[in-house]
Amino acid sequence: xxxxxxxxxxxxxxxxxxxxxxxxxxxxxxxxxxxxxxxxxxxxxxxxxxxxxxxxxxxxxxxxxxxxxxxxxxxxxxxxxxxxxxxxxxxxxxxxxxxxxxxxxxxxxxxxxxxxxxxxxxxxxxxxxxxxxxxxxxxxxxxxxxxxxxxxxxxxxxxxxxxxxxxxxxxxxxxxxxxxxxxxxxxxxxxxxxxxxxxxxxxxxxxxxxxxxxxxxxxxxxxxxxxxxxxxxxxxxxxxxxxxxxxxxxxxxxxxxxxxxxxxxxxxxxxxxxxxxxxxxxxxxxxxxxxxxxxxxxxxxxxxxxxxxxxxxxxxxxxxxxxxxxxxxxxxx
Numbered sequence: 001x002x003x004x005x006x007x008x009x010x011x012x013x014x015x016x017x018x019x020x021x022x023x024x025x026x027x028x029x030x031x032x033x034x035x036x037x038x039x040x041x042x043x044x045x046x047x048x049x050x051x052x053x054x055x056x057x058x059x060x061x062x063x064x065x066x067x068x069x070x071x072x073x074x075x076x077x078x079x080x081x082x083x084x085x086x087x088x089x090x091x092x093x094x095x096x097x098x099x100x101x102x103x104x105x106x107x108x109x110x111x112x113x114x115x116x117x118x119x120x121x122x123x124x125x126x127x128x129x130x131x132x133x134x135x136x137x138x139x140x141x142x143x144x145x146x147x148x149x150x151x152x153x154x155x156x157x158x159x160x161x162x163x164x165x166x167x168x169x170x171x172x173x174x175x176x177x178x179x180x181x182x183x184x185x186x187x188x189x190x191x192x193x194x195x196x197x198x199x200x201x202x203x204x205x206x207x208x209x210x211x212x213x214x215x216x217x218x219x220x221x222x223x224x225x226x227x228x229x230x231x232x233x234x235x236x237x238x239x240x241x242x243x244x245x246x247x248x249x250x251x252x253x254x255x256x257x258x259x260x261x262x263x264x265x266x267x268x269x270x271x272x273x274x275x276x277x278x279x280x281x282x283x284x285x286x287x288x289x290x291x292x293x294x295x296x297x298x299x300x301x302x303x304x305x306x307x308x309x310x311x312x313x314x315x316x317x318x319x320x321x322x323x324x325x326x327x328x329x330x331x332x333x
Contacts, residue, residue, distance in 0.1 A: 001030050005085070006044050009094045010034060012083045026203075028053070028222065033099055041099035042078050049090045057082050057095055060221040062135035063195065067218075068098070070128045073206075075100055075219040100217035102206030107243030112255045114213065115240065115247070119260015121215045122200055122236060123267035126229045132195040140196065140227025141184045144290065148184070151297045152177040160300075165330045167305040170318070172327045176293065183286045186274060187228055196232045199223040201239050230270055233261065234287035238295065241288075242316045289326050292317055296327070 003020045010017045016037040023032035031045040047053050064076035078096045085092045105114070154160055155172050164170050197204075199220055206217025225231075240252050247255075262269055273280040299314045308314045321327045 001032060001046050005046070006032050006034060009044050009046070009083060009085070009096070010036070010042075012094075013079050013081070013096055026220075028056075043075070043097040043099050044094060045097060046085075046092060046094045049092055054082060054093055056222040057093060059135050059137065059224055061095060063129070063132060063221040063224050064097070066132050066134055067125070067128055072125065072128060073100065073216050073218060075217070075221075100206055100219065102208055102216040104203055104205065105207055107202050107239070108245055110240075110244050110247075112247070112251070112259075114207065115244065115252060115255035116260040116264055117207075117213070117215050118200075118205065118236065118240075119256040119262075120264035121205070121218065122197075122232060123261045123265020125197060125200070125218065126194070126232065127265075127267055129195040129197075137195055137224055137226040139188075140198065140225040140231045141188045143198075143225055144231075145181070145184055147294060148177055148180050148290075151293070154297065154301070163305055164300070168308065168318075169330050170327055171330045172293075176326060180286075180290055180293075183274065183283075183290070187231075187283070187287075190228045190272070192270065193226060193228050196225055196227055196229065197221060197223070198225050198232060198235060200232055200236045202243070228270070230272065230284050230287055233257070233269065234284055235291050237284075238288055238291035241320060242292075242295070242313060245312070245316065285324075289321075289324060292321050292324070293326055296321055 001023055006020050007017050017034050018037045019035040021033040021035070023030055028050060029045050029047045031043055034042050034044050036042060047057060060075075061077045061080065061082070064074050065080070067074040068076035075097050078098050081095075083094050085094060110118075152174065155164075155177070156174060161171070164172070197218075199222070200218075204218065204220045205215055206219065207213040208216045237253070237256060240256055241249055244252050257269055261267060270283075272283040274283050274286055296314075296317050299308060299311070299317065303311065303314070318327070322329070
């Protein structure tokens with residue numbers, strides 16, 4: 001984003017920029033910290049053109065404003081207006097947000113303290129989001145239902161299945177997606193559903209730069225949805241298990257779930273089991289499988305198969321799915 005565009009956006013809010021700091025590009029936006037002439041710091045965010053983008057911005061702004069009233073360190077709108085800009089033949093949209101200090105850190109740098117903090121912050125976020133009644137949110141089960149449909153279509157394609165077998169020595173049965181669909185139907189009937197973040201991962205968590213780092217920023221509520229809190233927990237836990245490679249899985253679970261979410265966050269982790277032919281299995285484990293298979297699918301869709309073995313995140317995701325019997329190796333591999 002050119003500085004001239006940022007200054008133009010700031011003026012659309014009736015303000016003037018004194019200094020524009022280097023920005024950062026994200027998946028659907030780019031953002032720049034700006035110091036205003038009145039001394040305040042704000043964040044200017046310019047969104048990419050995509051379907052329903054104004055709906056996503058309004059959703060994020062509504063939740064951010066709600067949580068800011070609870071004094072949670074979240075990105076919230078500094079001005080409720082969404083401004084519109086002409087960009088070539090397309091319209092683009094921008095918002096102005098409160099400035100949050102702090103920085104993201106790589107997963108491999110997460111200590112047990114960071115993991116506990118992550119659990120604590122998610123628990124407190126869930127506690128406050130339970131009272132949210134602003135802009136209507138999509139249902140998590142609907143969002144995942146659409147994803148499962150795309151995954152099933154991909155993995156039932158004969159060419160994709162053959163490539164998966166020949167190049168990676170892996171196989172996944174259609175029963176996996178039938179089972180996931182049953183799990184989603186089960187979740188639709190659960191009590192205790194509420195607003196969720198649904199993207200509570202490394203890139204959206206800002207830590208203080210101190211000897212005792214604290215979470216001082218939670219950003220990007222564009223994927224917020226309505227559902228049971230275990231969906232949020234499972235999504236974050238999936239990333240932790242894959243990317244905190246220097247921590248045993250048992251320790252990661254203990255730090256995040258017990259020490260963080262329950263003890264520090266003061267929120268009970270729901271103990272829900274799903275009845276299956278072989279007995280009962282915790283719902284958290286079922287949703288963890290869903291998150292891992294979704295990440296596996298994205299690796300396959302966006303990377304040449306020949307190079308996936310060089311990606312340690314893919315390898316760890318694959319190994320977790322193999323250990324959990326979600327995917328299998330093909331015969332002779």
